[in-house]
Amino acid sequence: MPANLLRRKWVVWVLLVAPGIWALWPLFRPSPSDADPLKSALLHLGLVAAILLAVVLTFSPLRVLWPKWDVAQALNRHRRLVGVAVFAYALLHVVAHTLHVYDGGFATLLKELQKPFQLTGLVAFAILFVLTVTSLDAAIRRLGGKRWKNLHRFVYLAAALTIYHQAAARKIFPLQVVWIFGPVLVLQAARWWRVRRNKTATA
Amino acid sequence: MLIRVPKSWELPESAATPESAYLLRPKPVVPRRDFLKTIGTGAAGLAAASLLPSSLRGATAGFPTKVNPAHRDPALKPTSYELITSYNNFYEFGTDKADPKPNSQGWKTEPWTVEIGGLINNPVKIDANDLVMKMGGVEQRVYRFRCVEAWSMVIPWDGFPLSKLIAFADPKPEAKFITFTTFNDPKNVPGQRRPALDWPYFEGLRLDEANHDLSFIATGIYGKPIPNQNGAPLRLVVPWKYGFKYGKSIVKIDFVAKQPRNTWQVMAANEYGFYANVNPTVDHPRWSQASERVIGEGGAFGRRQRTLMFNGYEKEVAALYKGMDLAKFY
Numbered sequence: 001m002p003a004n005l006l007r008r009k010w011v012v013w014v015l016l017v018a019p020g021i022w023a024l025w026p027l028f029r030p031s032p033s034d035a036d037p038l039k040s041a042l043l044h045l046g047l048v049a050a051i052l053l054a055v056v057l058t059f060s061p062l063r064v065l066w067p068k069w070d071v072a073q074a075l076n077r078h079r080r081l082v083g084v085a086v087f088a089y090a091l092l093h094v095v096a097h098t099l100h101v102y103d104g105g106f107a108t109l110l111k112e113l114q115k116p117f118q119l120t121g122l123v124a125f126a127i128l129f130v131l132t133v134t135s136l137d138a139a140i141r142r143l144g145g146k147r148w149k150n151l152h153r154f155v156y157l158a159a160a161l162t163i164y165h166q167a168a169a170r171k172i173f174p175l176q177v178v179w180i181f182g183p184v185l186v187l188q189a190a191r192w193w194r195v196r197r198n199k200t201a202t203a
Numbered sequence: 204m205l206i207r208v209p210k211s212w213e214l215p216e217s218a219a220t221p222e223s224a225y226l227l228r229p230k231p232v233v234p235r236r237d238f239l240k241t242i243g244t245g246a247a248g249l250a251a252a253s254l255l256p257s258s259l260r261g262a263t264a265g266f267p268t269k270v271n272p273a274h275r276d277p278a279l280k281p282t283s284y285e286l287i288t289s290y291n292n293f294y295e296f297g298t299d300k301a302d303p304k305p306n307s308q309g310w311k312t313e314p315w316t317v318e319i320g321g322l323i324n325n326p327v328k329i330d331a332n333d334l335v336m337k338m339g340g341v342e343q344r345v346y347r348f349r350c351v352e353a354w355s356m357v358i359p360w361d362g363f364p365l366s367k368l369i370a371f372a373d374p375k376p377e378a379k380f381i382t383f384t385t386f387n388d389p390k391n392v393p394g395q396r397r398p399a400l401d402w403p404y405f406e407g408l409r410l411d412e413a414n415h416d417l418s419f420i421a422t423g424i425y426g427k428p429i430p431n432q433n434g435a436p437l438r439l440v441v442p443w444k445y446g447f448k449y450g451k452s453i454v455k456i457d458f459v460a461k462q463p464r465n466t467w468q469v470m471a472a473n474e475y476g477f478y479a480n481v482n483p484t485v486d487h488p489r490w491s492q493a494s495e496r497v498i499g500e501g502g503a504f505g506r507r508q509r510t511l512m513f514n515g516y517e518k519e520v521a522a523l524y525k526g527m528d529l530a531k532f533y
Binding site for chain 2: 034035036037038039099100101102103104107108111112115116117118168170171172
């Protein structure tokens, strides 16, 4: 049943768009009881982007580890869609942050971008941008499968930078980073181990 | 042609309170001068104070407060009581800024004893309300508040000058620094059961900083007893420094000879120093301090303003740091 639903594109669309509507909600409350609604929105958009990035990175290890599981098969149909959604949320996060820091000029923003906390976020965003642009069918054909695949492996670098960026965002280490990216690390490690074992078995 | 640009602090005529409403404002039941006489009688004074309307109380037991005109800059627009008391960094009650308000409701701050000790001639353990009476009651000062996270508020604090407490403690000549320790109550305070910070929270000032006229012990906000989430019942206020210097819910004040460490310095010395003076030219390692977000202004998209040197108190406090490299002593 969940696999049947997850196979449908519109279901995935709803799942991807819903957390974005929630993020915008505090901006349009008549009297903001939230002291800094734009900050809440930008943090939320960044959080959604990080979660979706972690989610999409679980798809292929799930398929390798449980190839006959219909949910894993259904999810793999939507890798590209979820990946583009990660970029969309990251873009909104960057736009909201720019509005938040804008103080009549961009000097503060540019100065801040040089700090490791913000630079890691920016580089991760740049990687996501390149991956999104090259996710079109035409780009895949042009690059060729092998080169395209190698290019898209940069998503792991983007994830590593995101982990640093998210951990550095708070004054003390936020445990949520572990909840979000821990499962990905476990699954990726299991996949790596499985693939290695299969290789030695066939050799 | 003469174009008159209104000053930022100018108010339109329409904003003035009508005289009829002004005359109807609540008046203290006990006039201030009589109140000062009454507090000499101890318990009777307390009883009289508790008869006051709640809007005029500035400490746990209720003390009439009076605006100190020297600290009421008309250019400063106080942040709403609602925002001041619902957007708080108080990790003892949770690390999200919305946590302290719900998590601190019902936590008992009365009775509250504060211990004043160290290198002084008059060490005491004293009830918070008795201390306020000894200090001659409370006054209201409107100060800028700047958080190290680059946001700001304007807060009407009720309380007494820290210099009065120092005079009362009577420090010995060896005393060069003063420290403020927050409560340690993991049984009743959820955040202290997790090692988020090195509990209890600990802050310190140089004695001359503490003796500066701006240094203040807050017992109230907007004439009401200071709520738990804002650091009831006694909180340090040093308006030219970042908010994390404002030790909350103080149980111990110690006079010492050597420069103490402070909690955030212990957590991350490269990010938070002992002085923590507001300085737009010295960045935090992760963000700029050149400007700040004004909480509660400009609607959803907010408003940012340039951060002022020493948070706008440069004229008053710059002399304390003469000849010091402020990028090194941040």
